[in-house]
Amino acid sequence: MKTVTVDLGARSYPIHIGSGLLGASVLYDPCLGSGQVMIVTNTVLAQHHLPVLQGALASRSPQTLILPDGEATKTLATTERIWDALLAARFGRDATLIALGGGVIGDLTGFAAACYQRGIDFIQIPTTLLAQVDSSVGGKTGVNHARGKNMIGAFHQPRCVIADLDTLHTLPDRELRAGIAEVIKYGLIADAAFFDWLEEHLDALLDRDADTLTHAIAVSCRTKAAIVEADEREGGVRALLNLGHTFGHAIETGVGYGAWLHGEAVAAGMVMAAELSARLGQLPAAAVERTRSLIQRAGLPVHAPSSLDADQFLALMAVDKKVQAGRLRLVLLRAIGQAELRGDTDPGALRALLEHFPRGP
């Protein structure tokens, strides 16, 4: 087991990474307050992993709430279901919520914890690679709105994160690849050596080799933790984590949530950001090609959806949270391993990118 600590003063917490962690009571004990415990999960994970978790928490007699699987669950209405269940069972402010699931369950449960009686503890047990390297680290919680992804939410740090590689055994290949998109992102924005390592070890990662996965997750979490420590509430450097996300969110919203996985949309978005950086003369063509090539080898899309033309892209990007004072802010690349936030992107170059970027299904 490797442990990465996110150092946020009174809100610091450990991320435990390894195999066989789900059933280890010893990991939960230090993070559970004196109050009641409720596990929130979905129908698929309840089948595969819930009994082990319930066993580990048996002495606390946890309640369980099982939600439908999928992004459509990540709504305010579902959050209300969690709040209703907590109130019906008379949970107090000393209660703990445990999120067993991917980003949907984690973001939703974290948001429910953030606003229940103005904030109770929660523990993240991310069961997808994407959630293990991204959404479970950094305290962003929230739900979708018909007009945009993650529009309603809060910053609320978990008490601990337990990333058990065993939960990845049942993860479909497509979702594993979507998680690798975010792993590649950490190389692109902050760590050229890790990008090199990924070029070398991508096949082992795709084969789910345990040591390779552990290293990739630990480096990703450490990179994200360092950025979150420097900027917990996204006033500055944390925005770099959004490489590919402004394009990606436009894709996800444009094609309808769930048609593209988040990681797939971000993968295409990172290629778009790299190519825009090259069009603006700040990134060599060879770096764009290495980016595109690694993403393609990971089985991820390097095209935009054919259903979205440039005008639709621009309209969708205009509602993104990264818009400030009416100006679109984009994360661009200076090199592999070096990203920067830009609020002055030439609109002509952006439109040219959106018009000429390859489209696919």
Added chain:
Amino acid sequence: MKTVTVDLGARSYPIHIGSGLLGASVLYDPCLGSGQVMIVTNTVLAQHHLPVLQGALASRSPQTLILPDGEATKTLATTERIWDALLAARFGRDATLIALGGGVIGDLTGFAAACYQRGIDFIQIPTTLLAQVDSSVGGKTGVNHARGKNMIGAFHQPRCVIADLDTLHTLPDRELRAGIAEVIKYGLIADAAFFDWLEEHLDALLDRDADTLTHAIAVSCRTKAAIVEADEREGGVRALLNLGHTFGHAIETGVGYGAWLHGEAVAAGMVMAAELSARLGQLPAAAVERTRSLIQRAGLPVHAPSSLDADQFLALMAVDKKVQAGRLRLVLLRAIGQAELRGDTDPGALRALLEHFPRGP
């Protein structure tokens, strides 16, 4: 104008208290970011005060959302109306919400700001005495749930608070008195000299004398600010602000929101807390009588509702947020000006109080 500063590091903010402040652009300018501005208010306040505020903000072309008056508005459904309006108008993370109203508008708008895109700025313009001395100070935001008051919410500090005495001109006498209940509370929990001052100046306060009001509001805000500074998220001393509130919330829930005003329920609750303290042998009978007498002189209830018997009280108090590990925590008095949080209240003494406390309409 008096200004009280709430010192919370990066989240510090001023509370301006005085007459003619609503239309003073100079007070808003330092608190407004670069983004769009939306005023949230209710139908009654829109008639009396909205034009002056819109005038002060004219250079920012604020949008306005006018909600129904009353506690029934303080729901998650209304919060969604605010979020829908913000998204429809494409408000970004640099936007500011302005709450023009009493506790309902303030708590609701603050919660909407707390969770819109994980937190945007907001300004409080409290228009009731209760909101000026209580809900607009300290960052507690939230909405009611069918199973309890303020069950869903967040801690989110305003950028500034503008308490304009002119907005109290249109306040009904009953609501003025409800605000005085919370003013009396500050004397009871932390400031015996202020309690003495209130005994002397209560009539001037009831007559809405401007200097008397300014002093009472400033002392109340300073007392609350000092407590919030010591304990922003209610881990300890902040709980003292809940004197009378556990009984009060039970009353409000038991008779149905709005039948008793919050301040009325807290007034009765403070007499109950004082009397329970005396029953436990920790407060002299004379102090109970001074408490009861001042509250009665303020035209506030010193009885509990006849519709609630002891069992109903106990059941309603059991869902209160102050319950920890299944144990009721109550704020009791050691003296006028000295409160303490107790988690070990003798259940027999509590039941005896609830059985014998006078009932009224």
